[in-house]
Amino acid sequence: MSGGHAYRDDQMESGSRITESNKRKERHRDKVHKHKDHKKDKEREKSKHINSHHRDSEKKHRDKEKESWKHIDGSVERHKDREKRKEEKSKWFGADCKQERENGFPSPPHIKHEFDNNDFYHTPKHGKPVKRGNSDEESEYKIKRIKVESVKKGIKRKQKEEYDEGEDAEEEEEEDQKHKKKCKDKKTGDIAGKKKVKKEPEEKWKWWEEERYTDGSKWRFLEHKGPVFAPAYEPLPEHVHFYYEGKMSNLSPPAEEVATFFSKMLDHEYTTKDIFRKNFFKDWRKEMTSEEKSKITDLKKCDFSEMSQYFKAQSEARKQMTKEEKLKIKEENERILEEYGFCVMDNHKERIGNFRIEPPGLFRGRGDHPKMGMLKRRIRPEDVIINCSKDSKHPKPPPGTRWKEVRHDNKVTWLASWTENIQGSIKYIMLNPSSRIKGEKDWQKYETARRLKKCVDHIRAQYRDDWKSKEMRIRQRAVALYFIDKLALRAGNEKEEGETADTVGCCSLRVEHIKLYPELDGQDFVVEFDFLGKDSIRYYNKIPVEKRVFKNLQLFLENKQAEDDLFDRLNTSILNKHLQELMDGLTAKVFRTYNASITLQQQLKVLTSPDENVPAKVLSYNRANRAVAILCNHQRAPPKTFEKSMQSLQSKIDAKKQQLFAAKKELKVAKSESKSLHDEKSRKVVETKRKAVQRIEEQLMKLEVQATDREENKQIALGTSKLNYLDPRISVAWCKKWSIPVEKIYNKTQREKFAWAIDMADEDFEF
């Protein structure tokens, strides 16, 4: 890794989402001259040569890799299997429909038995031992498997640990009993099945051992129940009022609904912001009757406090609900999850990520978003496009409504979509990260990053060479790439002005975002970055760069105003096109993935010491993770209760220290007693006291480690890098190498997402 990725404590100190008005002058976005000499420009022969040479080796590698994919692809076999599946499907369609009702999905025939490898999803590695009885029993068992899986994935997700076998046997039995009631016959079969479920751990579908589609399609069969819509607006009770100029006023239901959105946010900083208030008021007025419009003309004269109090009381009442009431709500949510939270994709029941349509409300843009406070309108079935397979049972729209469209596009992964009214962008209903479709993509992402590892030295050599190019566009590209590589900056697409907050990435950096220091704090050629990145999170960093980079930056800044683009002859499209030429599938964001993962791997090697115990090793892991989070600038607002929780942890530590002191004293006394008495009883007392001291020391150490970890994590978010940038196989390999339970670093959801890595990585895995 060139240059290394320096930790930036100063950045963390000052880093925060910037909300101050970062107004800038009308930006000079005119890039008339940008790339005007592009056609005339030709790549230097040398660079061409390097490129072509590199491309050759890349291609070889690519072909090799494609081959390896092909190996598990087996497209010919897939074709055969498809035929087979057709037959099976028609056979199933003729089958009785009882099962439809029983498992809650209308087309169980398509749900693949987890043991069945006789389908177009062919499992080459392990022919699973399947006990097959007569056909009746088999179909019975199929239903059972599906039910058990759904119960585990859905209702019991939170209570059950996937590696815990025996613990939840009672609950499992209960669920099994429920299921037994649903299945209408064959007592013997049920009992046999029940025993089986109790004894065998859940069989997870190992999609990573199966074929992938190579024709660009994402699925063959897709069936789901459609999205869940936001509940209809419930008007306020009679005694809750809105006041205008101190006078009670009744609002029409549409106006009242929008008013409730504002009143619910009254305690939030948003409602103090001018843009928010202005946008809200403008959109609110659109919902008013003409009478209301003429009456309510000034937001300052509006009093929402009674409404606000009502919602607070409601929220409080929810908290005070009895156990039974809470349980009832929980059960209802579980029922909805069970009904709408899953789909059937290519014979497997898969969890949907977000099956609820976003409810109406006020838009909460981040940073200085010009559209904050605008009304996010209610989405109706008529706005929603459903995507499913032709041969599936299509989801039904709510009574009296219709879908905007039902389409059957298997080149995409979404199940439903609609266009939101704030930015006009499309929103999707997609699968959960634990699904095959997301997992495959994730795995592929890390494989691309690993390919970059093989050619990164060459790419670095080339961009260093390009710093000397005669062409400005090439120099700019090379310097930008250096920043993306060294500092893990995002690509930085251009954004439509006035539509979103003013944030930038590498390619869209402006002159005002950097400062050059020929010498600073004893270091030469320092560049200071200060800009708002994604989500308006501040990026602040002072970094010494190579002389040539520094000189180039000086050149790029010549004759430019603060609001001008630093890289005026570069955009993400040009950069990615160039990267694509260097390596197939290479884009700017691959560098982030690569540098994050390689940093984790290196840091784990450096920080893990073999003699440490498990908590200390986990602390080392978190520190390695933290190094990546700092590199990627993943910040968070310090938790509101941070100081308090640190204080309470510190008092626990103090108490433990006192306890240890006392225990040591007792041990000393016991030792001297034992010395004088020389009997078995006193020796036993010494042993007990010694063990007590040891136990307390361990407890103290755990607390201290916890405190260190928490303190270091104050403003850093580890989750984002863990979920999106760190190849999970590195973490799994580390766990295996040091015998750390994987549960120590991944929670249940994360283990589900990374099931592929947990299964496939051994301790020797190298990124």
Added chain:
DNA sequence: GTAGCGACTTAGTAGCTCATGA
């Protein structure tokens, strides 16, 4: 080449849940 769109990933946080300790 570029603007716009569509599909997807990446991102921080509000609010809920559940474990823990008094």
Added chain:
DNA sequence: TCATGAGCTACTAAGTCGCTAC
């Protein structure tokens, strides 16, 4: 049993990037 707070999940905004039409 209850209060508290840490951890987790759901939510949805905000990015990236490829494709298409002009």
